[in-house]
Amino acid sequence: MIRKLSRELENRSLKGIYVPEIFQQELRSLVRTRHQLIRKQSRIKNQIKGYLTFYGDKYPDHYQMGHWSGSFIKYLQSLDFAYEPGKERLKIYLDELLTIRGLLTKIINLLREYCRKFNINDTILLLCSVPGVGFTTAVSIYTEVIDMKRMRKQKTIIKITRKLLNRIRIVWKNEKEYKISVK
Numbered sequence: 055m056i057r058k059l060s061r062e063l064e065n066r067s068l069k070g071i072y073v074p075e076i077f078q079q080e081l082r083s084l085v086r087t088r089h090q091l092i093r094k095q096s097r098i099k100n101q102i103k104g105y106l107t108f109y110g111d112k113y114p115d116h117y118q119m120g121h122w123s124g125s126f127i128k129y130l131q132s133l134d135f136a137y138e139p140g141k142e143r144l145k146i147y148l149d150e151l152l153t154i155r156g157l158l159t160k161i162i163n164l165l166r167e168y169c170r171k172f173n174i175n176d177t178i179l180l181l182c183s184v185p186g187v188g189f190t191t192a193v194s195i196y197t198e199v200i201d202m203k204r205m206r207k208q209k210t211i212i213k214i215t216r217k218l219l220n221r222i223r224i225v226w227k228n229e230k231e232y233k234i235s236v237k
Contacts, residue, residue: 074200081168082197088161088190095154102130102147109140127152165193 062068074082099122114129130148135141166189169175174196181192225232 072201077172078197078200081165081172081193082200084161084165084168085194085197088158088165089194091154091158091161095151095158098147098151098154102144102151105144105147106130106133109135122151162190165189169193 127148130144133141133144135144169178177196178189178192181187181195182189187195221232
C-alpha cells in the first residue's frame with residue numbers, strides 16, 4: 055500500500071481533493087444544523103397532531119397543512135383536557151416547538167450576518183435572483199458547492215442536477231419520503 059502510494063506520488067498521478075476553508079466548513083455546519091432543526095420541527099408537529107387525535111380529534115381540519123401561526127399555537131395552548139397531565143403534555147410539546155422555532159430564527163439571522171460579514175452576500179444575492187431560489191436555498195447551495203470554479207466541467211453540475219431532479223421525481227411519484235441509502 056505504501057509502496058503504491060509512494061510510486062503514484064513520484065509519478066505525480068494522484069489528484070488532490072478540494073478541502074474547504076474552516077469558515078466554509080463551519081458555515082456549512084450551521085446550514086446543516088438548520089436542516090436538522092426543520093426535521094425536528096416537523097416531527098414535533100406530527101407528535102402534536104397525533105397526540106390531539108388520540109385524545110379526541112381536537113385538531114381542526116382547516117389546519118391540516120401549512121404554516122403554524124402564532125394564533126394557531128395560542129389556540130392549541132387554550133385546548134382543554136379532562137385532566138391536568140394531558141394539558142401539561144401538550145404544553146411541553148408546544149414549548150419544544152417554540153424553542154426550535156426560536157433557534158431557526160436565530161440561525162437565519164446568523165446566516166444573514168455571516169454572509170454580509172464574510173463577503174459572500176453578492177453570491178447569495180445572485181443565486182436569489184433565480185426564480186424559486188430564496189435565501190435559505192441559496193445559502194444551502196453555496197455552502198455545499200462553495201467554489202463553482204473548481205467544477206471545471208459543466209458535466210459535473212449537470213450530473214448533480216440530474217441526480218437531484220431524479221430524487222425529487224421519485225419522491226413525488228411514489229408519494230413517500232426519500233430514504234438515503236448507502237451503496
